[in-house]
Amino acid sequence: xxxxxxxxxxxxxxxxxxxxxxxKNNVGTGLVGAPECGDVMRLQIEVDDTTGVIKDAKFKTFGxxxxxxxxxxxxxxxxxxxxxxxxxxxxxxxxxxxNLPPVKIHCSVLAEDAVKAAINDYRKKNGLEExxxxxxxxx
Amino acid sequence: xxxxxxxxxxxxxTPCDPRVVEAMIPYFTNSFGNAASRNHSFGWQAEEAVDYAxxxxxxxxxxxxxxxxxxSGATEGDNLAIKGVFEMYASKGNHIITCNIEHKAVLDTCxxxxxxxxxxxxxxxxxxxxxxxxxxxxxxxxTTILIAIMYANNEIGTVMPMREISxxxxxxxxxxxxxxxxxxxxxxVDVNKDGIDLMAFTAHKMYGPKGVGALYVRRKxxxxxxxxxxxGGGHERxxxxxxxxxxxxxxxxxxxxxxxxxxxxxxxxxIKLRDKLEQSLLKxxxxxxxxxxxxxxxxxxxxxxxxxxxxxxxxxxxKNIALSSGSACTSASLEPSYVLKALGLGDDLxxxxxxxxxxxxxxxxxxxxxxEQVTNTVNKLRDMSPLWEMFKEGIDLDTIEWAxx
Numbered sequence: 001x002x003x004x005x006x007x008x009x010x011x012x013x014x015x016x017x018x019x020x021x022x023x024k025n026n027v028g029t030g031l032v033g034a035p036e037c038g039d040v041m042r043l044q045i046e047v048d049d050t051t052g053v054i055k056d057a058k059f060k061t062f063g064x065x066x067x068x069x070x071x072x073x074x075x076x077x078x079x080x081x082x083x084x085x086x087x088x089x090x091x092x093x094x095x096x097x098x099n100l101p102p103v104k105i106h107c108s109v110l111a112e113d114a115v116k117a118a119i120n121d122y123r124k125k126n127g128l129e130e131x132x133x134x135x136x137x138x139x
Numbered sequence: 140x141x142x143x144x145x146x147x148x149x150x151x152x153t154p155c156d157p158r159v160v161e162a163m164i165p166y167f168t169n170s171f172g173n174a175a176s177r178n179h180s181f182g183w184q185a186e187e188a189v190d191y192a193x194x195x196x197x198x199x200x201x202x203x204x205x206x207x208x209x210x211s212g213a214t215e216g217d218n219l220a221i222k223g224v225f226e227m228y229a230s231k232g233n234h235i236i237t238c239n240i241e242h243k244a245v246l247d248t249c250x251x252x253x254x255x256x257x258x259x260x261x262x263x264x265x266x267x268x269x270x271x272x273x274x275x276x277x278x279x280x281x282t283t284i285l286i287a288i289m290y291a292n293n294e295i296g297t298v299m300p301m302r303e304i305s306x307x308x309x310x311x312x313x314x315x316x317x318x319x320x321x322x323x324x325x326x327x328v329d330v331n332k333d334g335i336d337l338m339a340f341t342a343h344k345m346y347g348p349k350g351v352g353a354l355y356v357r358r359k360x361x362x363x364x365x366x367x368x369x370x371g372g373g374h375e376r377x378x379x380x381x382x383x384x385x386x387x388x389x390x391x392x393x394x395x396x397x398x399x400x401x402x403x404x405x406x407x408x409x410i411k412l413r414d415k416l417e418q419s420l421l422k423x424x425x426x427x428x429x430x431x432x433x434x435x436x437x438x439x440x441x442x443x444x445x446x447x448x449x450x451x452x453x454x455x456x457x458k459n460i461a462l463s464s465g466s467a468c469t470s471a472s473l474e475p476s477y478v479l480k481a482l483g484l485g486d487d488l489x490x491x492x493x494x495x496x497x498x499x500x501x502x503x504x505x506x507x508x509x510x511e512q513v514t515n516t517v518n519k520l521r522d523m524s525p526l527w528e529m530f531k532e533g534i535d536l537d538t539i540e541w542a543x544x
Binding site: 011034036039064067068 | 446447448450451454455466475485486487490522523524525526527528536541542
């Protein structure tokens with residue numbers, strides 16, 4: 001299967017690989033997927049307490065090129081958004097941006113799940129109620 | 140000068156040896172006759188060429204030329220042997236013994252026969268990829284008509300103990316079929332010394348053309364018969380109808396002849412390169428060899444690099460190096476290799492595997508480049524793997540509750 005140029009570019013030059021200090025209250029961490037499924041994504045956001053804007057985002061991913069690209073792209077999109085805006089990131093926009101083929105749609109769903117898990121972790125740490133999300137069920 | 144891409148997937152297929160192509164060419168144009176045409180020189184010429192190729196093929200496996208049935212490839216040979224024996228020996232029984240790391244052409248044929256009333260025993264393999272001989276013998280019953288065990292495995296290259304297996308089959312009067320695709324032409328195979336009654340193999344895994352293969356069917360001690368699966372003009376002693384692929388068969392014959400004369404030298408050279416590759420890659424932290432180190436083909440090495448995913452890994456160099464992975468992501472099914480799982484590997488290691496298949500034209504320069512590229516990519520991907528980070532922090536990944544999909 002041939003990858004799109006955008007996937008190859010993210011794979012070769014991934015944006016925002018790294019680790020944020022998860023002990024900090026303004027850092028939310030989402031860890032999704034499972035080694036048995038061949039995909040694990042960890043996505044982290046650091047939120048500016050006063051403005052609610054995501055000032056930094058980092059990821060580490062175990063998975064195929066599409067999984068790496070999806071999480072790399074997600075971190076790019078997260079930076080500069082408010083937490084409320086970030087909740088709206090939809091996997092299908094990742095699919096479109098990266099031209100993912102049908103068998104790789106689960107990679108984009110995983111990235112969306114990772115964003116939501118990171119946001120909920122941040123909300124929990126800050127005494128906010130966790131958001132309920134609908135299952136996409138594409139994995 | 141190193142030329143790209145480098146081909147290290149010789150278990151999938153091999154290039155045609157130029158000497159094979161040269162032998163084939165006249166049979167497309169001038170000598171185009173139908174080997175079954177008995178009344179003119181075009182037919183005679185084609186028949187003569189087929190007869191000669193049949194001798195070349197038979198010689199490679201120590202068989203009599205009359206015991207060679209030409210087919211379209213090993214998938215057809217596997218089907219013909221297993222379905223053909225099942226039908227021919229129906230009055231004797233309906234039980235077939237095979238193992239769970241066979242090629243799909245064997246496993247799916249067996250599944251098909253289950254629907255037709257066959258009883259199939261799928262032996263598990265040991266962690267090294269070999270079957271347990273005591274388990275094999277214990278599985279035999281009065282209704283057992285066939286044991287179907289591959290000579291060598293396509294993913295991990297392990298070579299089964301064929302002589303011990305055939306001794307058990309003989310003792311109980313059960314026929315032995317072997318899928319010899321990966322072994323024939325690579326290691327010495329002798330159907331008489333090995334005690335094999337039926338064996339499928341194919342030209343394109345041994346530097347011959349695609350679309351032609353053979354089924355060996357023993358004619359003496361015992362005389363084996365299979366029910367034809369393709370009906371028609373009664374070619375190949377009635378076991379496989381259809382106009383013979385004369386150029387393909389000529390090429391197959393030539394490929395077998397080359398393998399027979401050059402196997403020893405080829406093996407000595409390839410095994411050195413394989414061992415260099417393997418020893419270097421096993422120096423990478425948390426890398427594991429899959430299969431048996433001793434009982435295996437000289438040109439294969441299957442290695443898992445823990446905490447990186449196989450397809451992601453290949454993407455790092457697949458512009459320049461062609462090889463295969465047992466990772467799920469390489470197939471639409473999202474299931475990792477059933478062969479690696481049968482060895483007892485966790486899904487994580489199965490997802491992290493690469494299969495290196497060296498061949499006749501592999502050079503040391505190519506191997507050096509591969510070592511460098513694979514090592515660098517593994518390191519790069521581990522730097523962005525959350526699992527590697529956790530492993531380095533001493534976290535036991537088995538204690539984490541993963542969100543299973």
